[in-house]
Amino acid sequence: MDFLLSLLSLLDSTLRLATPLLLAALAGFYSERAGVVDIGLEGKMLVAAFAAAAAAAMTGSAWAGLGAGILASLLLALLHGFACITHRGNQVVSGVALNIVALGLTAVLGNAWFQMGGRTPNLPAGARFGEITLPLAEGLRGVPLLGPLYYELVSGHNILVYLALAAVPLTFWVAYRTRFGLRLRAVGENPAAVDTAGISVTALRYQAVLIAGLLCGIAGAYLSTAQGAGFQTNMTAGKGFLALAALILGKWKPVPTLFACLLFAFADALQTRLQGVRLPGIGEVPVQLIEALPYLLTVLLLAGFVGKAIPPKASGRPYVKDR
Amino acid sequence: MSAAPSNVSPSWAVELVGIDKRFGPVHANRNVTLRFAPASIHGLVGENGAGKSTLMSILYGFYEADEGTILVRGQPVDIRTPQDAIRLGIGMVHQHFMLVETFTVLENLLLGHEGGPVLGPAMARARAEVQALEDQFGLEVPLDAIVSDLPVGVQQRVEILKALYRGAEVLILDEPTAVLSPPEVEQLFRILERLRQQGRSVLLITHKLKEIMAVTDRVSVLRRGEVVAEFTTAETDRQALADAMVGRKTSLFVEKAPAVPGDVLLSARQVNVVDGRGVATLKDASLTVRAGEIVGVAGVAGNGQSELLEVLSGMRRFESGTVTLKGEEIGPHTAYDAAGARRRGLAHVPEDRLKLAVIKEFPAHESAILGYHEDKDLSRGLRLDWKRVALKTISLMERFDVRPLNPNLRTSLFSGGNQQKLVMAREMDREPDILLVGQPTRGVDIGAIAFIHRQLVSLRDRGKAILLVSAELDEILALSDRVLVMCDGEIVGELPAAEATESRIGTMMAGIKEAPAAERVAP
């Protein structure tokens, strides 16, 4: 039972940690499947986290925060689209630039508005997304095995966690079962085919980039108003890049990407629990080794099992009618 | 500029009037006027870069013309995007396929014509409709196959089906036959015939004048962006068309003395290749090539010819068998790569020049040393001596008449024919003992074809061994001293030049083997 509980707590933590990665990775999915490389997931999450925390602090409403976060992220996404789609700029440079702008701007605005070194005030409970106890969770708690599983793992997360998980089947459905999805995947592989089929490549790519903005907005709001209780400078701390890695590890497919995110999050959750553990024959494992575990794991998986990940053929290339 | 019929009575299906289009300094279309009638097949010919694809892309809304008007069924129309063209009933099969390779055939057909925001029901409806079309035109296409798994010929059929599915009243076909086998070409022509009977019009671009003569009603000739002539097909012949295209008298025939074969320079014994997906792509291939002869390899593209060339040239590992190069045996485990092959005096003009033989982004002089960059005479110490490279390139370009004579121009800016001449020049320059050539004249216009053919024959006459792979039967027949036929990864037959006829090769290409001894007279 004790083992079960600690396993459940590990998995619980995995879910919490996976949520922002998942949202951001799905954002990357839409963007890159449409042929627009998005290094700027990090920056979009960061502005969203800031805007969400700032709006929640000012209005006292988590939902207002979420709205503001999404809006801010959409603005950045539009800028990315303007540079890469309209002006055919280098997509990587644009992403790098927007990350840097986001890093600086959130701190500058935070300082100017709240005078707390770029932080926002701590959010009270009402201004955050609280944990939701699912129906019957309390009642079923006593049922062996399934009870704790339902109570500890399934129930008791905030709504954004459920939203992120729901986004996976939704994304799958959109991408593979709808007209929009068909066109989206086509424009990332061969924009000329889409163009000659009488569909606007530009409009399609803008839509994809904006969806990415929306999802990053939710991811950012999650960081500052659900998982955390306020904004700190650079609070994304590389999660955007990790999400990108998960997307690639998931070979640009929604369900494998979910598993990649869960894997990263699991390794992360595990490492907090492995610190200080002694292994027979080796002694105490250095913290740094444990800390590097998710990254080492990724490299090993990539090298050993995943095989070659083939990106959408047109990703990274602006569309020019040319021979 | 011969007469377009003066009376206005037969209403035209499409009229392009005064079309003008520039790409920066390139004047691709100059004041072009072209009309074609309903229920007709209209041919469009011209040298490489004459502006044929550009003109048709304008009609399809893919490019916008700088000047000019378009009329469809007598009505002036404004075609700004392919969507406009599709709405007007214009369909186009592009020279370069516009397919999403990772999609299934059905998904490709559906793209842009989904019939609803959710695919499920639309997919079922489309499947039925496409099936009906397939039956009607006798086009067979596996709807659930992934496009990249299909041979090019089938991909071409998908393109055609796509246009039909979108309900094209006017169908533009830009060099559809370049990748089709003779039976496939015949099938395509039957489809075109049926379309004409249904009252639709077809515009056909091709470099093969034989095809023009076979199916078109009228034909227009484009030269340097201008319409220079228009003929009623029945009233003209190939020579006249060729002369109009080039602007002077041309010779369509290669003169060639009988071969004097010498020693065996290249041979392969029982070579097998299995590709990354585990499919056997070359099965027990055996052949010999002697000094002073051209051995032609005929076959529909995708039947193992590429693998054969790649194995012989050192680019690809093989599973079993031996290759013997000037007496030296090479097995599956011998260290042998393209550089090694060149050191041993083997040169290779690959089938797909853009993918393999040049680097599009490089200036011409850098593409002109691809594969020879390690040569002692091009470097000075550590340094690649660009002066010598430039001189070398200029001499290559002069010998093979590559235009424009500018070694610093980016390779991709040369026309296809000129790129091909540059590659031929590079590979023949070092007087290789053995030359492997794949599709030497694919997509190349008739002027350049004759030149390239003459060069190959003269190399043979200097006592070199040449292995020629071509999907063009005419080319095989015109050049080869001996013909091998490939089908499904196997060499299914061998014929001496004298016995090689179109029909015998054709049956062998279809996989029907005949004993080499069995003599049959061609009908």
Place this chain on the structure above:
Amino acid sequence: MSAGGGPDNLPWWATGLLLPVVNVALALLVSALVILAIGEDPVGALGSMLRGAFGTGEGIGYTFYYATSLTFTALAVAMAFHGGLFNIGGEGQAYIGGLGVGLVCLSLGGWPWWMVLPLSVMGGAVFGGVWAAIPGWLQAYRGSHIVITTIMFNFIASSLMVYLLVNVLIKPGQMSPESEAFDPSTFLPMMADMAASVGIAMESSPLNFSVFLALAACVGVWFFIWHTRWGYALRATGANENAALYAGIDPRKVIVVTMALSGALAGLLGVNELHGVQHRLMLNFPAGLGFTGIAVALMGRNHPAGIIPAAILFGALYQGGTELIFDYPTISRELVVVIQGVVILFAGALEHMFRPALVRLFARRPSVAAKPAGA
């Protein structure tokens, strides 16, 4: 990102000089608006940045000191780029390269600097090179996506260095995880001291002998990529792997070697930062210069001749930014980050924004209504 004029036929100076200048000017204009928005005087502030970067000997020294580090990391990105590889791992390679530099300097105490320098260069190059060659090998032989592996190797490098500095290399009895200081005999000469020795007075700054190394690296990279057979093989592989195979080049070997060279260049950052300035092994000395190197390389069009001015531009932004916060206490250090981002955005990602306008300006063709090709 092809160098030089595209098919739109602009003269080289329009694309090479005019366009970047217009773009940087626009970036500064937008920065000025941001400064205005937080209630400061934009002209004064930008003036202070400019003065800070180029107005004093010390400022120039700092500008070029930053530019030196950025040149190394940008050359690393450029080298990989021409081999068709996107190396995001400059940060980690610089970090590990620094370890090599540090180990050499620590173990050669008492040797004169000019004897230590070649060895510390080798130390940095070998350590950085090996650290980059692993992702290269994984890409070439296992198909592992180089972008992820290099990102992962940044994290791993960081963990490794912390482990070593906290547990192994730390100077005993010291709070911060740093090694012992190098022996002063090994210190690279400071530019100010070198100038003084030939009778030129120069204000003190961290600019040191490494700047010559950076210039040499620029020349070396230029020569290697565009004037040797190996450089040719590298570019061929980068442009078209199949064509490389056709040419008898083994793309896999080229990928590994290219990454190793790229990492070696990044590793030289340690020579400037540690051997030149900090004189000890410490945590986190690459401080984002590896990432900024990406922007510098892309803005410099992956050519040394472009990288040098781009590195100086960024060095000026770093140093001018420091000066800015010195002069304007109300402007926070993060504003400087914003300005850097804006410059990358306008001069990098939006570099083509004015191109059509410029083309129209230059197209003095008689024909009216020349629409831009392929809307």
Place this chain on the structure above:
Amino acid sequence: APALAFEPAIVFDMGGRFDKSFNEGANNGAERFKADTGVNFRWFEVTNEAQREQFLRRLASRKADVIVSVGFSMAPSVEKVAKEFPNVRFTLIDGHVDLPNVQSVEFAEHEGSYLVGVLAALASKTGTVGFVGGMDIPLIRRFACGYEQGVKATKPATAILANMAGSTPAAWADPTRGSELAKSQFDRGADVIFAAAGQTGMGVLQAAADAGKLSIGVDSNQNYLFPGKVLTSMVKRVDVAAYEAFKTARDGTWKAGHQRLGLKEDGVGWADDAHNKALITPEMRAAVDKATAEIKAGTRIVANYDDAKGCKY
């Protein structure tokens, strides 16, 4: 005519002056000085290694009257610049430099940590307490070691869970990670966690408040952040050090040399205010007062991680 204006200055480490931790402590001291005297001060936040020296040198050459440098990372730069400017006064907080114009102020963090360890052991109902450190460096291990001694001395059976947030400076600024670490420790039975992790610690405090458990703040008094949820804070009087440096420099009593401020000097301690009044039982107060008195008297020795080369006691 008024005398030349007094010009103090302060250089903060990378965390920035609002890090809710030791930089902020120094800032508070300086602000208090400003409020008391009306004298303004210049301040800078370091963003990269090269700027440390640059700021110090710039301030020194502009003849600042005293330059307070916050953080052990400043030590090598202070040493270098102080040599160049022997007439300028430098106060180094958290580090040690032996020069005639440098005042080094260090703190006996282990002593303060010991006290909060005592309180944690007594406040814990589960018999498990936690520690969350920032970046894994000797300084933080010193905190952890003092804490451990306090816990074990009070209730030897208490289990201690310890985690470090990471290996890069980002470990100081990652509240998400802090809250995950806290949650994992709660799941493993801890009900009191001491966070010595800069802004990362904010996540720990937040997670504790969310879960209805207790946390212990660090450096500055953080009790007010979640009243009733923060057991106490291990205060390190960086503010006093900064204030004193400014004040003594102004009135001429500034002295170079090395100071180690422990419990005896009121350099470290535990925060006791209205926000945690309800949490501190008389029994706890008695125990912590006893420990305080004994440490001050020297009868109870708290081992220092650095001196002992490991947490040995």
